[in-house]
Amino acid sequence: MHDQPLLDVSNLTVNLLTAKSAVCPVDGVSYSVRQGECLAIVGESGSGKTVMNFAPLGLMPTGVTTMLSGSVKLEGRELIGLPETEIQKLRGKSVGFIFQDPMSALNPVRRIGRQIAEMAELHLNLTPRAAEARALELVKLVGISDPAARLRQYPHELSGGLRQRIVIAIALAGEPKLLIADEPTTALDVTVQAQILRLLKDVQRRLNMAMVLITHDMGVVAGAADNIVVMYAARAAECGPVDKVLVSPRHPYTRGLINAIPRREDPIGSEFRGLPGIPPTLGAPIRGCALAPRCELAVPACGNSRPPLVRSDDSAVLVACPVVNQGKAAA
Amino acid sequence: MTQAPVLKVENLQTRFKSVQRGKYVHAVDDVSIELYPGEIVGLVGESGCGKSTLGRTIVGLEKATSGRVLLDGVDLTTLSGAALRDSRRALQYVFQDPYSSLNDRQTVGEAIDEALVIAGTRSPEERDRRTKELLDQVGLASAVRDRHTRELSGGQRQRVAIARSLAVNPRVLICDEPVSALDLSIRAQVMNLFLRLQKDLGVACLFIAHDLALVRQAASRVYVMYLGKIVEHGSSRELYDHPSHPYSQMLLASAPEVDPRIEKNRRGPLMIGEVPSPTNPPSGCRFRTRCPLAVDDCAKAMPPSRVLSPEHTAACTFAADLHRGKRSALLQQEVSAA
Ligand SMILES: Nc1ncnc2c1ncn2[C@@H]1O[C@H](COP(=O)(O)OP(=O)(O)OP(=O)(O)O)[C@@H](O)[C@H]1O
Ligand SMILES: Nc1ncnc2c1ncn2[C@@H]1O[C@H](COP(=O)(O)OP(=O)(O)O)[C@@H](O)[C@H]1O
Ligand code: SF4
Ligand code: SF4
Numbered sequence: 244m245h246d247q248p249l250l251d252v253s254n255l256t257v258n259l260l261t262a263k264s265a266v267c268p269v270d271g272v273s274y275s276v277r278q279g280e281c282l283a284i285v286g287e288s289g290s291g292k293t294v295m296n297f298a299p300l301g302l303m304p305t306g307v308t309t310m311l312s313g314s315v316k317l318e319g320r321e322l323i324g325l326p327e328t329e330i331q332k333l334r335g336k337s338v339g340f341i342f343q344d345p346m347s348a349l350n351p352v353r354r355i356g357r358q359i360a361e362m363a364e365l366h367l368n369l370t371p372r373a374a375e376a377r378a379l380e381l382v383k384l385v386g387i388s389d390p391a392a393r394l395r396q397y398p399h400e401l402s403g404g405l406r407q408r409i410v411i412a413i414a415l416a417g418e419p420k421l422l423i424a425d426e427p428t429t430a431l432d433v434t435v436q437a438q439i440l441r442l443l444k445d446v447q448r449r450l451n452m453a454m455v456l457i458t459h460d461m462g463v464v465a466g467a468a469d470n471i472v473v474m475y476a477a478r479a480a481e482c483g484p485v486d487k488v489l490v491s492p493r494h495p496y497t498r499g500l501i502n503a504i505p506r507r508e509d510p511i512g513s514e515f516r517g518l519p520g521i522p523p524t525l526g527a528p529i530r531g532c533a534l535a536p537r538c539e540l541a542v543p544a545c546g547n548s549r550p551p552l553v554r555s556d557d558s559a560v561l562v563a564c565p566v567v568n569q570g571k572a573a574a
Numbered sequence: 575m576t577q578a579p580v581l582k583v584e585n586l587q588t589r590f591k592s593v594q595r596g597k598y599v600h601a602v603d604d605v606s607i608e609l610y611p612g613e614i615v616g617l618v619g620e621s622g623c624g625k626s627t628l629g630r631t632i633v634g635l636e637k638a639t640s641g642r643v644l645l646d647g648v649d650l651t652t653l654s655g656a657a658l659r660d661s662r663r664a665l666q667y668v669f670q671d672p673y674s675s676l677n678d679r680q681t682v683g684e685a686i687d688e689a690l691v692i693a694g695t696r697s698p699e700e701r702d703r704r705t706k707e708l709l710d711q712v713g714l715a716s717a718v719r720d721r722h723t724r725e726l727s728g729g730q731r732q733r734v735a736i737a738r739s740l741a742v743n744p745r746v747l748i749c750d751e752p753v754s755a756l757d758l759s760i761r762a763q764v765m766n767l768f769l770r771l772q773k774d775l776g777v778a779c780l781f782i783a784h785d786l787a788l789v790r791q792a793a794s795r796v797y798v799m800y801l802g803k804i805v806e807h808g809s810s811r812e813l814y815d816h817p818s819h820p821y822s823q824m825l826l827a828s829a830p831e832v833d834p835r836i837e838k839n840r841r842g843p844l845m846i847g848e849v850p851s852p853t854n855p856p857s858g859c860r861f862r863t864r865c866p867l868a869v870d871d872c873a874k875a876m877p878p879s880r881v882l883s884p885e886h887t888a889a890c891t892f893a894a895d896l897h898r899g900k901r902s903a904l905l906q907q908e909v910s911a912a
């Protein structure tokens with residue numbers, strides 16, 4: 244049981260069709276997360292992070308037709324093709340969520356305590372009374388002082404950090420085995436971000452949950468995650484253990500991202516490092532490597548076919564760049 | 575510095591009416607700052623500390639309750655009508671959100687042309703020439719000119735917004751989190767644009783940001799703001815190497831490291847809680863409710879600003895000790911947490 248991943252995603256592709264457009268925001272991505280493990284998914288805006296995690300759970304806005312292919316297994320059970328009624332049973336129960344927009348998760352006109360208790364009632368079949376007690380426990384778990392008083396408040400009465408703690412409490416109400424946190428600290432100050440990350444790590448350990456942490460901030464990854472998937476333009480560019488990928492990145496995009504972070508030794512007034520150009524739009528299919536127009540290692544062959552994600556010179560790290568991978572073969 | 579400051583803000587105060595009757599939001603309280611020609615100066619602090627309100631008051635988007643804003647020695651708070659409008663042009667504001675600051679229906683060319691018209695450039699030929707020049711200055715290809723702003727990426731839109739603010743040949747740019755909404759791989763491009771504008775055009779820039787690493791690299795000096803007040807000011811080198819206010823120390827220590835070997839072993843301090851409401855700021859030192867070094871006296875009176883070196887001041891009773899590395903807000907907290 245322990246060596247079977249809790250979440251096993253393989254070759255997942257998502258196509259979204261609206262009245263006006265068709266995009267492919269997730270293009271053949273594979274990864275897995277084990278119990279007690281945290282996987283970070285990193286990539287820039289529009290690279291497909293949110294869609295990849297939420298589309299298989301039936302969480303896409305109305306007005307979009309979602310087409311899924313590949314496989315997403317939760318505790319060995321295939322989610323793709325599962326009827327909506329079955330998927331609905333998983334949401335909030337086996338899988339807890341923290342959505343990117345912090346306010347959307349809370350109902351502005353209901354007291355905090357009710358909102359948490361409702362989730363517990365729904366997913367754990369508790370009596371209203373037991374659910375109230377559970378709400379109090381959860382509010383304590385997320386480190387809120389004076390919990391009984393907080394339960395009577397409304398969302399707008401709380402600061403950003405406290406609100407995010409409540410959102411976490413709600414996500415944990417169904418005792419999920421997997422927590423998907425979409426940019427849980429992006430709207431917060433670094434000072435509060437540090438508090439919330441520490442809290443997430445702490446509850447993840449205590450409840451022995453699996454966690455998927457979606458972020459665009461490498462600093463968030465370093466402290467919290469065990470493994471990382473770096474996304475670029477709907478595809479995985481590199482994945483592996485964070486101690487390896489962040490310390491010696493291999494894919495030119497990962498290298499560019501990490502290199503772009505200002506360092507203390509950079510002289511004051513010196514040029515900022517970054518990647519040239521801009522990411523592609525996902526409307527038209529990309530034939531070769533999506534990074535080619537921005538990549539300093541690109542060779543003509545990079546435009547021909549999509550580079551597969553394969554083992555690099557370190558067998559724990561997968562890299563989708565033949566130029567980098569062949570460099571290893573030559574060396 | 576021997577030059578005169580291009581912008582001097584003296585004892586500026588901006589208050590808003592609070593939702594609590596009879597009370598005020600003390601967003602900016604007795605702030606004095608200076609900007610010299612051609613320098614980039616950072617303004618950092620957590621959200622809600624009053625950074626945007628300070629910037630908006632300087633350019634006249636908010637009304638100061640008291641205090642003076644001097645541009646080249648002329649007090650803008652005493653001007654009105656045409657004289658004020660002319661002076662204000664020299665001060666331009668660059669907004670955080672490159673998506674809402676432009677009109678979607680305009681092409682890039684139209685957006686810049688409009689700014690030139692507002693700036694009083696009458697001749698269409700002259701505007702055409704300037705539009706080309708501005709596109710070039712902000713690093714946009716001339717082909718972009720006919721595209722609608724809505725078709726552009728965030729980084730490109732931010733460049734158009736900057737081109738518009740440069741249309742009036744400003745002396746000072748107030749940049750409010752100008753790259754926060756941009757992706758990391760694009761951020762460097764826009765930051766380098768600011769460095770270039772400063773060098774080539776001599777524009778002075780007040781750079782508001784919460785990303786401390788970004789500010790360190792771009793700015794020669796930095797102001798740290800907390801709950802409406804400047805609590806520390808110094809050259810970037812001094813401030814980052816010897817932060818001397820507990821708030822600055824903790825702010826710097828909160829920024830995460832990218833190296834997991836360092837980040838995972840970090841035990842240490844976390845900033846407690848969040849910024850209190852500026853409607854009822856704490857008495858005495860405003861940081862005292864979160865300060866691990868606070869003593870009883872901190873509640874009694876606002877600590878005066880202490881001069882630590884010619885270009886470094888901090889408003890804390892223990893600033894001199896902290897500057898010498900004697901007492902640290904960080905160590906203190908580890909002890910009390912244990
Ligand atoms: N409801 C929708 N209708 C149409 N296209 C969509 C919809 N939601 C997302 N997309 C498109 O799918 C792609 C991936 O979007 P997604 O939200 O997953 O990105 P992301 O990596 O989470 O970005 P961010 O960091 O900005 O949250 C984008 O091109 C986006 O425009
Ligand atoms: N127009 C306004 N009316 C009332 N309060 C305001 C207004 N603008 C800002 N504030 C308040 O002033 C304080 C400082 O805000 P702001 O200058 O936006 O901070 P920062 O830019 O540092 O995040 C905050 O408490 C904010 O809610
Ligand atoms: S495949 Fe080519 S273009 Fe893509 S990352 Fe590797 S070298 Fe660069
Ligand atoms: S004056 Fe007191 S409360 Fe304020 S920062 Fe210094 S030690 Fe802390």
Ligand SMILES: [Mg+2]
Pocket residue numbers: 292293294343425
């Ligand atoms: Mg997203």
Ligand SMILES: [Mg+2]
Pocket residue numbers: 625626627750
């Ligand atoms: Mg602001």
